[in-house]
Amino acid sequence: MNLPPLCEAFVLHFGEMGSRWGINRTVGQIYAVLFVAEKPLCADEIVEALGISRSNVSMGLKELQNWNLLKPRHVQGDRREFFGTPDDIYAIVRTLVDERKKREIDPTLTMLRELLMQSPGSDAERYAQARLKDMHELIDLMTGWYADVQKLETERLIQLLSMGSKVVKVLEMKDRLFALPGGKGRRATSSQAGG
Amino acid sequence: MNLPPLCEAFVLHFGEMGSRWGINRTVGQIYAVLFVAEKPLCADEIVEALGISRSNVSMGLKELQNWNLLKPRHVQGDRREFFGTPDDIYAIVRTLVDERKKREIDPTLTMLRELLMQSPGSDAERYAQARLKDMHELIDLMTGWYADVQKLETERLIQLLSMGSKVVKVLEMKDRLFALPGGKGRRATSSQAGG
DNA sequence: CTCTATTTTCAGGATTGTCTGAAAATTGGA
C-alpha cells in the first residue's frame, strides 16, 4: 500500500469494517481512498495506492457505481475516467441507506406481507404469523420514519438528531398546550400521527 | 429442513439476509427458527428443524449468546438447555444495535479520534483529516441520538418514530412561541441542544 | 476507419469462511 500513514490507517480500518457489513474488503478500501483523496482519482492511481490488481479495481469501481456512491469526473484532454465521492457526507449516508433499504428491507417487507396473507395451517404457523406481524410493524415504523426524515434538509436533520429524546418533552408540552382529546395515551398506528 | 412451509420460507429469507449483514447464514437461520417458535427449543430440536449438524448448532448458539440475543430456559427434570428469543421485538432490536455499536462503531470512533490527533505531515494528510473530522462528527451525532432515544420506553419511542419529521414542525412552533434568541439558525454542536 | 490507450470480462488459482464427525469436556444425577 502506497499512502501517507494516516490515510493508510483509515483505509485499512474502513476496509475491515466494510467486510463486516457484507461489503468486500477491497471495495471498502477503494471507497476509503477516494473519500480522503483531495481530488478524483483514476483506476491506475487506485492500483498504485492500494497495491492491488487493475482488474480488481475495475470490479470494485463498478460495484460502487451500482451503489450510486461515486461521482464520475472527466479531465480535459485525458481519456481516463476519474472518480470522487460526494463532498457532503450526509449525501453519502443517505445514498447508502437508500440502497440498502431497496436491496434488503423492501424485499423483506414484501416477504413478510406475503407470509402474513397465507392462512395458517397449524398452531405453529398461527404463532409464527403473530411474530412476523410484530416484525413487519416494527420495520414499517422504522422505514416510515426514515422516509419522512430523509426529506429534511441536512440542517434540519442535524437539529432533529441533536435533540434526541428531548423531542418527546416538546411533544408533551404541545399536548398540554393544546389539550388534545385522548392526549398522551395515543396509540401509534402505521402512518397516522397528530401534527 | 423440517418446518411448516410458512416458517421455512421465513427462515430461509432471514438466513439469506443475515449473510448479507456479516452474519453467518446458519446463525441467522437458527435465530429465525427460535424467533417463530412457540416455546424455547433445545439444540437437537434445531438440528431437526434445520437439518444441520449438531456441532454447527452448538457454535451458532454460542455466537448468538455472545450477542446477548437469546433467553436460556431450563425445563424441570430435563438436563438439556433450551433457548428462546425475547418476546419484545423492540428489545431484540435494541440489543442488536447496542452490540453492533460496541463492536464496530465505537472502535471506529476511537480510530478516527486517534487519527485526528496526529499532526498532518502533508497537504494530503491535512485534507484527509478534514474528511475524517466530518465523518467523526456525523457518527458522533448519530450515536448521540441513539444513546438518547434508546432510553425511552417503547411506547414513547413508537410515538417519536410515528411523528417522523413532523417533529420539526412542532419545533418551529415552539421556537416561534418562545422566540428563542438565534431561533432556527442554531448550529448543532455535539451534545448541546435546547430543551 | 484505424490505432492505441483504457476499461471490462472471465477462467482458474488463492484465500477465506463454513460445516462436519469424532473425540474431549462438562454437567447433573445416582
Place this chain on the structure above:
DNA sequence: TCCAATTTTCAGACAATCCTGAAAATAGAG
C-alpha cells in the same frame, strides 16, 4: 465418586468468495 446424557472443541473436508493475468471489448484521437 462414577456414569451417562449433553455440550463443546477442533482438524480437516468442503464451499464460497476473492483476486489476478490474459484476452476481449470499448472508446476517443487522428
